[in-house]
Amino acid sequence: MSESVAAAIPARADRRVWLALLALLGLGVLLLVPQLAAWLGKPFLVGVFTRFAIYALAAVSLDLAMGYGGIVSFGHAMFFAVGGYAVGIIASHVAEAAPLLGWAGSSSALVVWPIAVLASSVLGVFVGYLSLRTSGVQFIMITLAFGQLVFLILQSLEAYGGDDGLLIAHRAEWPGLGRPSDAAFYYICLGGLALWVGLLHRLVRSRFGLVLRALRQSERRVANLGYPARPYRLVAFTISAAGTGLAGAMWADYGRFVSPDMGSWTKSGEFMAMVILGGVGTLIGPVLGASVFLGLEQLLTGLTERWLIVFGPLLVLAVLFARRGLIGLLVR
Amino acid sequence: MMAALEAVGLCKNFGAVAATGDVSISVQPGECHALIGPNGAGKTTLITLLAGELRPDRGAIRLRGRDVTGWPTHLRARAGLGRSFQIAQLFPEFTAEDNAALAVQATQGHSFRFWRDASRDASLRSPAREALARAGLADRGATRVSDLSHGERRQLELALVLARRAEVLLLDEPMAGLGPEEGAAMTRRIASLKGGVGILLVEHDMDAVFALADRISVLVRGRIVASGAPDAIRRDPAVKLAYLGDAHVPA
Amino acid sequence: MLLVLEQALNGLQYGALLFLLAAGLTLVFGVMNVINLAHGSFYMVGAFAAAFTVANTGSFLLAALAAVVAGALYALLAEVLVIQHLYRRSHLDQVLATFGLTLFTNELVSLAFGRTPPFVDIPPLLRGSVEIVPGLSYPLMRLAFIAAGALVGLGLWMLINRTRLGMLVRAGADDPEMVDALGVDTRRLFAGVFALGGLLCGFAGVMAAPLLAVEIGMGERILITTFVVIVVGGVGSVKGAALGALLVGMSDAMGRALIPGAVAGLLPSHMADTVAGGLVSATTFLLMVLVLLVRPRGLVG
Numbered sequence: 048m049s050e051s052v053a054a055a056i057p058a059r060a061d062r063r064v065w066l067a068l069l070a071l072l073g074l075g076v077l078l079l080v081p082q083l084a085a086w087l088g089k090p091f092l093v094g095v096f097t098r099f100a101i102y103a104l105a106a107v108s109l110d111l112a113m114g115y116g117g118i119v120s121f122g123h124a125m126f127f128a129v130g131g132y133a134v135g136i137i138a139s140h141v142a143e144a145a146p147l148l149g150w151a152g153s154s155s156a157l158v159v160w161p162i163a164v165l166a167s168s169v170l171g172v173f174v175g176y177l178s179l180r181t182s183g184v185q186f187i188m189i190t191l192a193f194g195q196l197v198f199l200i201l202q203s204l205e206a207y208g209g210d211d212g213l214l215i216a217h218r219a220e221w222p223g224l225g226r227p228s229d230a231a232f233y234y235i236c237l238g239g240l241a242l243w244v245g246l247l248h249r250l251v252r253s254r255f256g257l258v259l260r261a262l263r264q265s266e267r268r269v270a271n272l273g274y275p276a277r278p279y280r281l282v283a284f285t286i287s288a289a290g291t292g293l294a295g296a297m298w299a300d301y302g303r304f305v306s307p308d309m310g311s312w313t314k315s316g317e318f319m320a321m322v323i324l325g326g327v328g329t330l331i332g333p334v335l336g337a338s339v340f341l342g343l344e345q346l347l348t349g350l351t352e353r354w355l356i357v358f359g360p361l362l363v364l365a366v367l368f369a370r371r372g373l374i375g376l377l378v379r
Numbered sequence: 380m381m382a383a384l385e386a387v388g389l390c391k392n393f394g395a396v397a398a399t400g401d402v403s404i405s406v407q408p409g410e411c412h413a414l415i416g417p418n419g420a421g422k423t424t425l426i427t428l429l430a431g432e433l434r435p436d437r438g439a440i441r442l443r444g445r446d447v448t449g450w451p452t453h454l455r456a457r458a459g460l461g462r463s464f465q466i467a468q469l470f471p472e473f474t475a476e477d478n479a480a481l482a483v484q485a486t487q488g489h490s491f492r493f494w495r496d497a498s499r500d501a502s503l504r505s506p507a508r509e510a511l512a513r514a515g516l517a518d519r520g521a522t523r524v525s526d527l528s529h530g531e532r533r534q535l536e537l538a539l540v541l542a543r544r545a546e547v548l549l550l551d552e553p554m555a556g557l558g559p560e561e562g563a564a565m566t567r568r569i570a571s572l573k574g575g576v577g578i579l580l581v582e583h584d585m586d587a588v589f590a591l592a593d594r595i596s597v598l599v600r601g602r603i604v605a606s607g608a609p610d611a612i613r614r615d616p617a618v619k620l621a622y623l624g625d626a627h628v629p630a
Numbered sequence: 631m632l633l634v635l636e637q638a639l640n641g642l643q644y645g646a647l648l649f650l651l652a653a654g655l656t657l658v659f660g661v662m663n664v665i666n667l668a669h670g671s672f673y674m675v676g677a678f679a680a681a682f683t684v685a686n687t688g689s690f691l692l693a694a695l696a697a698v699v700a701g702a703l704y705a706l707l708a709e710v711l712v713i714q715h716l717y718r719r720s721h722l723d724q725v726l727a728t729f730g731l732t733l734f735t736n737e738l739v740s741l742a743f744g745r746t747p748p749f750v751d752i753p754p755l756l757r758g759s760v761e762i763v764p765g766l767s768y769p770l771m772r773l774a775f776i777a778a779g780a781l782v783g784l785g786l787w788m789l790i791n792r793t794r795l796g797m798l799v800r801a802g803a804d805d806p807e808m809v810d811a812l813g814v815d816t817r818r819l820f821a822g823v824f825a826l827g828g829l830l831c832g833f834a835g836v837m838a839a840p841l842l843a844v845e846i847g848m849g850e851r852i853l854i855t856t857f858v859v860i861v862v863g864g865v866g867s868v869k870g871a872a873l874g875a876l877l878v879g880m881s882d883a884m885g886r887a888l889i890p891g892a893v894a895g896l897l898p899s900h901m902a903d904t905v906a907g908g909l910v911s912a913t914t915f916l917l918m919v920l921v922l923l924v925r926p927r928g929l930v931g
Contacts, residue, residue: 119722177919181926184665184721184865188857189922195854196915203907254490254497261470261481268468271430272543273456273485282491312854316729323726353741359734366727367715 066377077237081230093229094301099341100236101297106321106333107244108290113319114328115251116283117263121187121315122174122194126167126288128201128310130295133163135213135305142216156219160296167292168285170197175284179277194315201307212306219300236297240334243290247330250286259283291318320362326374335373381444383408383577384460384547389428389438398424399435400601406547406577411569413580413588416598417621422581423465425598426551429579430462431455442547456485461545463536465552465581469524475535476520479507482542507542513571514538515564530561537568547577554584566590589613597621632766637887638880639762643772643841645879646779650834651852652859652871653786654827660866661802661823665721667728668708669856670849671735672828676701676835677844678739681747684839690753694836701832702825704735709824717820732850740846750839775837782830783872790868799823858918864928873929878914885913 076083077096084092105127112118137159141152153159178189207213218226227235250256258279261269266276299305308314317340325336343361347354369376382405391399398421406412416422427433429440431452440448447455456462470478480497483506484490497503511520514534519527527535533553540548553569554562566587572578573591582588588595589609596606599621605612612618655669679700680693687693712731716724752771759767790796798819802809810816842848855878863874893906921929 113722119725121725177922181922184659185861185922185926185928187665187721187725188861189918191854192858192861192915192918196912199911200908203911205903205907249496250493252496252498253494254484254492254500254503256493257477257481257484257497258490261473264470264472265468267432268464268470269481270432270452271456271462271464271468272482272539273453274490275451275453279490312850313733316726316733319722319726320729323722353737355733356737356741359730359732359737362730362733363712363727366719366723366730367712370723 081233090229093233095341095345097229097233097236097301099338100233100240101294101301102318102321102341103334103337104236104240104243104297105291105294105318106325106337107240107247107330108287108294109318110322110327110330110333111247111250111290112284112287113322114330114332115256115263116259116280116287118179118280118284118287119187120178120190120284120287121312121319122190122192122197123287123291123318124310124312124314125174125194125197126171126291127295127298127314127318128197128305128307129170130163130167130292131299131305131309132201132207132213132295133166133292134159134219134296134299135215136207137162138215138217138219138299139207139213154217154220156221156300159219160293163296163299164289164292167295168289171285171288171292172281175281175288179280179284191312191315194310194312198307198310198312201310208306210307212304212308215299215303215305218303232301236301239293239297243293244330244334247290251330255279255282322372324362324365324372326372329372329374332372332374339373381408382406382441383443384429384579385441386425386429387439387441389425389440390436391424391428391433392436397601399428402438402598402601402603404579404596404603404606406579408546408577409574410593411573411578411580411591412594412596413582413592414596414598415582415585415588419600420598421601422598423551424601426462426549426579426581429549430460456543456545459546460549461540461543461547462549463540463551463553465555467532467536469532469535469539471525472523474521474523475511475516475527475531475538476504476507478524478535479510479520479538479542480504482510482539483507486542486544510538510542511535513541514568529556530558533557533561533565537565541572545576548572548579550578550580550582552581552583554582554587562587632763633887634884635763635766636768637883639768639772639776640886641880641883642876643775643779643879644882645875645877646776647834647838647852648856648859648879649779649872649875650782650830650837651856652863652875653782653868654830655856656860656863656866656868656871657799657823658827659860661799662717662820664713664716665724665728666713666827667725667853668731668735669827669831670851670853671732671739672701672705672708672831672849673835673838673852674739674846674849675704675735676832677839677848678743678747678835679832680836680839681750681844682743684750685748690755690836693750693839694833697832697836697839698829699832701835702829705828705831706821706825708828709821713824714817714820736846745846747844750844752840756840771840775841778833778837782833786868795822855914858914860928862918862921862928864930867928867930870928870930877929878917881913881917882910885910889913 080096081093084090109123112120137147137152140147141154174190174193178186178193181189202210218232220226221235224231251260258269258274262276262279269276295309298309321336321340322333323336324339325334326332343358344354347357384406387403389399389402402425414422428435431450435448439446442455442458442460445458447458480503483503487502508520511517514537516531516534516538519531524532524535533555537553550569553565557565562584569591580591592609594607595609595612597604597612597618604621605615605618651669651673655666658664658666676697680697683693683696684690708731712727716727756771756774759769760773761767790799798809798814802816802819859871859874859878862877863870889909890906893909894902897905
């Protein structure tokens with residue numbers, strides 16, 4: 048190795064400084080997106096970053112189950128879809144002034160969004176309870192099957208658009224903001240993401256998190272110490288479902304449109320891809336992964352409609368050669 | 380006096396192989412009952428049955444008087460049964476102290492606590508460090524398990540059993556792979572436990588066995604062929620026959 | 631009564647399709663311990679190859695050949711380039727890599743053939759219907775499908791239980807390292823098993839082409855049901871795949887036949903359609919949940 052090359056490789060401490068600066072820069076950009084977008088004359092960028100925040104929220108939630116709990120769920124998009132449809136269904140009943148099971152409905156986000164989270168959590172408990180009776184390949188297949196079941200059920204809901212999906216007339220209202228503008232909504236999503244990442248950060252370091260992470264390393268030893276595996280996994284799975292459901296609710300209000308595709312297995316695969324690309328079991332990794340995924344999508348759809356023809360092999364290569372994702376590559 | 384651990388008529392077959400044939404064995408509180416036998420005798424199978432990872436085809440297991448035959452492993456652990464593994468089962472990504480802390484955590488009720496940072500919880504860390512110290516790992520707490528030596532992992536196995544505050548210990552070859560000094564140190568540590576807990580010790584290391592055991596049982600091809608005081612076992616011709624060529628029985 | 635019989639036959643035909651797909655998938659899993667999400671893509675490749683051949687030559691026989699060869703070759707290519715690196719990897723890695731492969735294949739095929747290829751006609755030999763019992767005429771093509779499925783099942787049984795290759799497959803499923811130690815070329819064995827799976831998919835593709843819509847994404851839709859078949863039947867067992875396919879096919883057909891009527895009688899009409907639609911879709915999955923609750927390892931596992 049020539050001397051100039053050796054000198055160019057930064058020492059470990061310098062690397063950390065660079066990463067910290069990069070992170071700070073990234074944070075700054077995120078906080079100023081609406082302003083930057085206006086300045087660049089490209090308001091659509093606010094939408095792009097809002098999508099990033101929403102996908103990141105879903106990916107981070109999936110990482111709790113997958114990366115920390117070792118639970119490989121390939122049907123997670125069902126929670127995304129259920130969260131979104133909860134918002135959509137309530138909105139459609141409000142718009143038509145038709146009571147939903149006796150309830151007049153609400154246009155307040157502080158009512159509707161928690162309902163969406165509750166709905167996906169209930170589904171999470173149900174699916175988790177049944178699926179966690181299996182493990183390994185069977186678990187992957189059964190979660191895939193449940194996801195498909197939800198997808199098919201959503202497709203068959205003629206009253207709510209069926210395959211065509213459901214339009215949402217207005218975004219849910221926030222106290223003091225009314226119906227949020229695109230910029231305000233972006234900050235809401237970003238805030239939600241930050242809050243959720245913060246909560247999960249504490250969760251994985253708590254007593255519960257310790258047991259969960261231990262389960263992934265040696266289930267046998269965990270039983271030997273006196274912990275039953277299933278309740279802990281079920282709780283982790285449900286929390287993961289709740290977060291993904293919240294992302295779905297955000298998605299519904301963002302584009303004011305929900306469709307069964309939100310629960311397709313390709314969507315589940317996309318979320319998993321984001322987690323892997325960013326780095327499994329790191330919480331920040333999936334956030335990066337979501338940005339990489341969306342960035343690639345933006346970049347490549349500009350070149351060709353068939354961007355997946357590039358993304359597919361990219362994903363394969365990442366799985367084969369970059370096992371620890373972006374985080375693994377950055378934090379060597 | 381009620382036995383700390385008691386197995387009556389345990390049988391386990393794998394297809395045509397009778398891994399465990401009508402085994403009855405007990406551990407009194409405070410005693411160290413050693414289980415010896417040639418390789419393949421079924422000692423680990425017996426431990427696995429007692430620990431709850433396998434269900435016997437026939438027979439009963441009682442832990443401090445309670446019938447635990449149908450209980451899964453984690454419930455037996457909660458009832459006071461501790462077990463160390465012959466091939467270390469540790470959490471490789473965690474530090475030694477984290478491993479011990481998890482054992483301590485299991486003694487403090489349920490772990491559905493989501494907010495407080497467990498790594499700064501003194502009620503976990505202090506007993507964890509204490510257990511590590513008793514196992515001779517006082518200065519290795521911050522080391523990841525994947526970086527520990529083989530001997531240190533055996534020590535950590537012991538530390539986990541201590542941290543768990545089990546009242547009946549199943550020790551599956553704790554000396555395995557240890558050199559003479561490490562083995563002697565491990566023997567001393569186990570000796571210091573006697574009197575407080577009941578121990579079922581599976582071992583090949585005869586020095587350790589005769590130093591620690593109050594009673595010895597001999598397992599050959601899944602059956603107990605002899606059981607009694609160490610001196611009696613030492614002199615039993617049937618035992619010597621069973622062990623011919625397998626291990627050195629000190630005279 | 632006749633309606634039930636007709637639906638039962640539909641169920642058998644659907645089951646035959648599922649069996650063709652499930653057999654390969656379960657073999658790959660049983661022998662190589664690989665979960666392959668791209669399996670549906672091989673089926674799609676076969677169907678598109680068949681459609682393309684029929685459009686250009688008019689011969690169904692040639693189309694069948696093309697489909698089978700295309701399926702096997704594409705599977706072989708996938709194995710050499712991607713799958714062989716996944717044998718020692720976790721299931722998560724396998725799922726993601728084969729997912730990427732699926733995305734790629736979908737785009738590749740749509741690039742090469744367009745999103746919807748020409749319609750595939752039923753071959754002249756298999757047109758028309760046959761009167762099974764007085765009053766019930768059943769399409770010959772569908773009967774041929776059922777027969778084909780049964781023949782393949784028989785062929786596979788003979789292959790696995792009566793030939794040396796089959797013995798290697800069974801041994802490889804039990805203990806791949808031992809097979810390797812005995813001097814058998816496991817690389818070729820694995821590649822062969824994988825290609826066989828692709829071949830079966832290709833065959834399924836050409837048989838299904840006249841009956842179902844040939845389009846991008848056709849593989850994924852049926853793949854998940856194929857997974858259900860394997861979970862129900864027992865992972866790694868071809869017998870389980872046959873049993874599972876039969877059960878899933880029949881329950882789906884029976885659901886389609888009986889549920890709308892039952893629901894219409896119980897609920898007001900605007901709700902009935904929605905609920906019936908959902909329930910019909912759910913039949914297969916309900917079956918899976920039931921089986922898993924009672925026998926988590928599948929019926930034969």
